[in-house]
Amino acid sequence: MIRVVLADDEAMIRAGIRGILGSDPGIEVVAEAGGGHEAVELVTAHRPHVAVLDIRMPEMDGLAAATTICRTVPETAVVMLTTFSEDSYIAEALRVGASGFLLKSGDPRELVAGVRAVAEGAAYLSPKIAARVIANLGGEKMSRTTSAIERISALTDREREVLTLVGAGQSNVEIAKRLYLVEGTVKSYVSTILSRLGVRNRVQAAVLAHEAGLIHAEY
Structure with a gap:
């Protein structure tokens, strides 16, 4: 059972998200918060697998809450709920260690898929968010592409295969099945890839793969 703490300052939105997640028998919302401070307290108390945070909340916003949770409760994966007008927030959440990004206006099925993915150790960016994040990381597209290609050139062929699957949002278990490896070997590959690419987490590696x-090219 995937245990989730949900935080949004709008009660109706919380109810909607709770209903969507509750449609999956493998997901349980164990606590809800109306603000960032409360979210941090509940995550600390419940130690859920996933924290789903709205970026904009009063007093302590979702970004500040994500920063604290990623630092103090690193075993809890953070999924941010965003809108198209929040590019700078998204980039900062990526930097501090959030594992997933979803649009509030997106397909409800993406919410379930995203929570499941990050709970299994994968990164998850809804397609529209992925495109928006990549477009706003700074610099011209050609420059970013050239830089990314140069960075991944340091990887072995097998590491590139693993990176591609990380970028496609697959978990270690899924990658292991796909490449006929044991999960421990995949974890080792991912750790090496993050180190060689100079990125902090799977989301940053996924963006680089894109x-x-x-x-x-492959998906």
């Missing part, structure tokens, strides 16, 4: 054209 920039380098790995996902477009």
